[in-house]
Amino acid sequence: MNKYILAIDAGTTSSRAILFDKNAEPIEIAQYEFNQIFPKEGWVEHDALEIWNTQLKAVRDVINNSKIDPIQIDSIGITNQRETTVIWNKKTGKPVFNAIVWQDRRTADFCDQLKKNNKTELIQNKTGLVIDAYFSGTKIKWILDNDPLIRSQANSGELLFGTIDTWLIWNLTNGKSHITDPSNASRTLLYNIKEDGWDDELLSLFDIPKNILPKVVDSSSTSAHIDDKFFGVKIPISGIAGDQQAALFGQLCTEQGDIKNTYGTGCFCMMNTGKTFVKSKNKMLSTIAWRIDGEVTYALEGSVFVAGALIQWLRDKLGIIKNASEVENLAKSVDSNGGITFIPALSGLAAPYWDPYAQGTIFGITRGTENGHIARAALESIALRTRDIIIEMEKDAGIKFSSLKVDGGASNNDLLMQIQSNLLNTNVIRPKTTETTALGVAFLAGLATGFWKDIPSLKNLWIKDRSFQPNKETDTDKIVELWIKRINNLLKINE
Ligand code: ADP
Numbered sequence: 478m479n480k481y482i483l484a485i486d487a488g489t490t491s492s493r494a495i496l497f498d499k500n501a502e503p504i505e506i507a508q509y510e511f512n513q514i515f516p517k518e519g520w521v522e523h524d525a526l527e528i529w530n531t532q533l534k535a536v537r538d539v540i541n542n543s544k545i546d547p548i549q550i551d552s553i554g555i556t557n558q559r560e561t562t563v564i565w566n567k568k569t570g571k572p573v574f575n576a577i578v579w580q581d582r583r584t585a586d587f588c589d590q591l592k593k594n595n596k597t598e599l600i601q602n603k604t605g606l607v608i609d610a611y612f613s614g615t616k617i618k619w620i621l622d623n624d625p626l627i628r629s630q631a632n633s634g635e636l637l638f639g640t641i642d643t644w645l646i647w648n649l650t651n652g653k654s655h656i657t658d659p660s661n662a663s664r665t666l667l668y669n670i671k672e673d674g675w676d677d678e679l680l681s682l683f684d685i686p687k688n689i690l691p692k693v694v695d696s697s698s699t700s701a702h703i704d705d706k707f708f709g710v711k712i713p714i715s716g717i718a719g720d721q722q723a724a725l726f727g728q729l730c731t732e733q734g735d736i737k738n739t740y741g742t743g744c745f746c747m748m749n750t751g752k753t754f755v756k757s758k759n760k761m762l763s764t765i766a767w768r769i770d771g772e773v774t775y776a777l778e779g780s781v782f783v784a785g786a787l788i789q790w791l792r793d794k795l796g797i798i799k800n801a802s803e804v805e806n807l808a809k810s811v812d813s814n815g816g817i818t819f820i821p822a823l824s825g826l827a828a829p830y831w832d833p834y835a836q837g838t839i840f841g842i843t844r845g846t847e848n849g850h851i852a853r854a855a856l857e858s859i860a861l862r863t864r865d866i867i868i869e870m871e872k873d874a875g876i877k878f879s880s881l882k883v884d885g886g887a888s889n890n891d892l893l894m895q896i897q898s899n900l901l902n903t904n905v906i907r908p909k910t911t912e913t914t915a916l917g918v919a920f921l922a923g924l925a926t927g928f929w930k931d932i933p934s935l936k937n938l939w940i941k942d943r944s945f946q947p948n949k950e951t952d953t954d955k956i957v958e959l960w961i962k963r964i965n966n967l968l969k970i971n972e
Contacts, residue, residue, distance in 0.1 A: 480551040482923045483539065483712075484915035485532060487557040487641045488720065489578065489742045490789075492531035494539040495915040496550075499928070501938035503912055507538035514575060519582035521824075522575035525563045528641060529648050533707070540708065547708035551928045552699065554716030554918030556723035557641035559664045562616040564689070565644070566630070567637050570652065573627050576641070577616040580743075580782055580824045584615035585833040596682065603669045603676055605754060605763030607831055611780070613640060614666030618683045631686055638689040640664070642717050646701055649714070654701035657691045659773060660722035663765040668693075670765050671754055673773055696722075696767035697921040716922030720914045721745040722766045725776060727917025728882045728908065729939045731932050736870070736878055738863055739914070740887035742789075743827075744781035746866050748874060749774065759869035760829040767921065777873055779828040779866030783837075784859045785887040787821045791855060797848040805892050808853040813952065815850035816841040818963045819858040829869045830964075834971050840963045859887065860897040861960045867901060880904040880944075884913035891945075898945040899953045909940040 479498065486493040490513065496505040509531035514522040540547055560579035565572045577583070588608045591600070600608055610616075617638055621628045630636050639647060643657045662668040662675070667685065669676040675690055694700040696718045702711040718726065721739060725747045728737040733751035738744060747766070754763055754775050766776040783790075788801045798804050820826075822835035839851065871877055881903055887893060888911050898905040910916055923929040 478549060480549055480928065481545060482919040482928060483536065483550050483553045484919040485536065485553060485555045485645065486720070486912070486915040486918070487528060487532055487555070487645060489558040492528060492535050493915065494532070494535035495912055495919075496539050496543055496545070497916065497919045501910070501916060501919070501935070503910060503915070505539045505543035507535040507542065509535055519585075521578040521581040523561065523578055525565070525572040525576045525644055528576070529645060532645055547710050547712065550712050552713040552715040552922045552926045553703065554922035555642050555645060555714065556718050556720050556914050556918035557645070557661070559640060559661060559719035559721065560611060560613050560616075561641055562613045562620070562638065563641065563644045564617065564620050564627070564631070564636050564638050566635055567652065568635065570648070573630070573636060574620045574623070577620065579611055581616065582610050582825055582833050584610040584619050587615050587618070588833070600666065600679070601756065603671070603679060604666055605663065605670050605756070606666055607760060607762065609827070609831060610833055611827065612664055612666040614679070614683045614685070617685050621685065631689055634688045636689055637691070639691055642719070643691045646714060646717070649703045649707070650701050651704035651706060653704070655691045656694050656700055656717070658696040658717040659693055659765040659768045660696055660719040661717070662693050664719060670763065670775070673765075673768070695769060695771065697769045697925045699925055713926060715925035716918045716920070718767055718918050718921055721747055721778065722764070722776065723917035723921070724884055724914045725749060725766055725917065726920055727913035727915070728884060729932075729935060730882065734874065734876070737882040737884065737913075739885040740784055740859065740883065740893070741885040742784065742786045744784035744859060744863050746779045746863060746870065748777045748870060750777055751775065755873065757873050759872050760831060761866070761870055761873055762828070769924075777870060779870055781859070781862040781866065782824040782827050783821045784862070785885070787823065787855050787859065788887065790823060791852065795851070797851065801886070802890070804852050804856065805890050807849050808856050808892055811847060811849035811853055814854040814857055814956065815846055816843065817846060817850045817854035818959050819851070819854040820964055820967050821855070821858045821862065822967070828866055830968060832968060832971060835967060838967050856890065856893045857896055857956060859893060860900050861957070863897060864900045864957070878903060880906055882906050882908065884908065884911045886911070894945045895948065898947045899951050900957065902947045905945040907942045907944070909942040
């Protein structure tokens with residue numbers, strides 16, 4: 478009887494389930510988009526129950542459509558949009574507030590206060606993070622402060638906090654397991670990544686009671702079982718990792734110095750720094766990549782909040798394309814950006830600028846500007862933001878990267894990948910499976926149960942689709958020169 482690993486990939490815009498066979502081939506996939514809620518400028522929420530319902534539906538679809546018996550599922554791995562914060566009542570299972578999404582900027586003022594109170598150093602030393610509304614800590618505090626009843630329920634132990642991994646596992650285990658892994662915990666601003674544990678000093682700084690926090694288990698270990706009420710059998714949950722760390726593992730960036738960039742809603746560039754916590758001097762984040770057999774591996778990360786989301790904006794708000802993949806042909810309809818620079822600061826600017834107040838801006842519009850120029854400049858902006866980050870990461874690592882492994886929905890765009898290669902003057906390598914996030918957590922689950930023997934044996938399963946070499950004949954220098962000038966102008970306006 479063939480066995481499979483089921484990966485649950487709880488993304489920012491959709492709930493996905495993917496079944497992988499022993500060759501790491503995705504043999505069945507189901508996906509449901511869910512609502513993005515924008516109650517006010519800068520606020521982004523999700524309905525946590527909708528995430529749970531769509532996720533369960535995706536898992537059921539994958540099992541039904543592939544016609545496997547649930548008993549053939551060796552184990553489940555769960556990967557998720559990180560930082561997004563859910564607080565729920567442990568008796569009723571109902572969230573006390575919508576999930577506050579990682580992109581949400583409502584706590585930017587509180588972050589400013591923390592910076593003014595000189596907490597930057599303390600927080601970076603303990604958590605590896607910069608002070609920013611992006612992370613869960615200030616979002617948890619906001620929910621508790623927003624309603625005295627919620628605060629008192631939290632203090633008296635009636636509520637639980639979780640990122641989306643924790644929320645889904647709690648539901649899948651019918652309320653039995655309240656757990657997360659260090660890759661997710663290290664994005665909360667409450668986790669000491671040197672000591673690998675929740676930090677009392679930070680909890681008191683954010684005024685968050687410890688009893689709402691989940692237990693932190695290894696990223697690759699059987700730490701819970703799905704309740705048999707769902708599929709008739711208790712299926713082990715053996716892998717948990719935040720989406721970007723899972724993608725790092727799925728790209729088999731398991732050695733120190735290995736690097737990948739994921740082009741999803743945002744762009745997330747991550748480098749494995751091995752057993753050492755490297756503190757960035759260039760506004761990158763230090764984070765836990767995973768913990769296996771009790772041993773922590775660290776990573777450096779640079780984030781861009783808006784990447785594929787910019788393409789969604791072209792589709793949904795500007796209406797110049799009908800679906801995301803059309804952007805490639807539209808951008809190819811012109812042979813340059815026509816002097817346009819698109820600063821994709823639709824949710825502020827993350828690394829290395831960390832300006833929550835920056836707004837999206839299009840520079841250089843003339844009467845000759847066409848939709849094609851806007852589309853091309855939008856693709857360039859994704860690659861330019863990645864370039865901003867990689868330059869700083871190279872400084873932290875003290876090396877020039879010779880190649881970049883890529884994945885995520887927008888990495889299927891050949892033009893974008895070619896532009897990226899030109900702008901970095903580096904080979905860009907795309908694997909056959911761009912579902913690297915799901916694959917990574919499937920690997921973590923399968924290693925825990927012995928479905929796959931060890932990391933070296935996984936190397937044969939990683940297959941290249943295509944690589945892109947830099948094309949020297951393009952006007953790369955001019956694009957970069959305008960970008961630097963214009964982004965600095967934008968940052969000055971906000972000062
Ligand atoms: P996430 O996991 O963050 O939800 P995905 O990895 O599924 O994201 O990628 C989806 C994102 O990629 C969307 O924002 C979409 O606009 C963008 N995208 C998908 N296909 C393309 C394409 N061919 N060109 C550019 N962007 C694309």
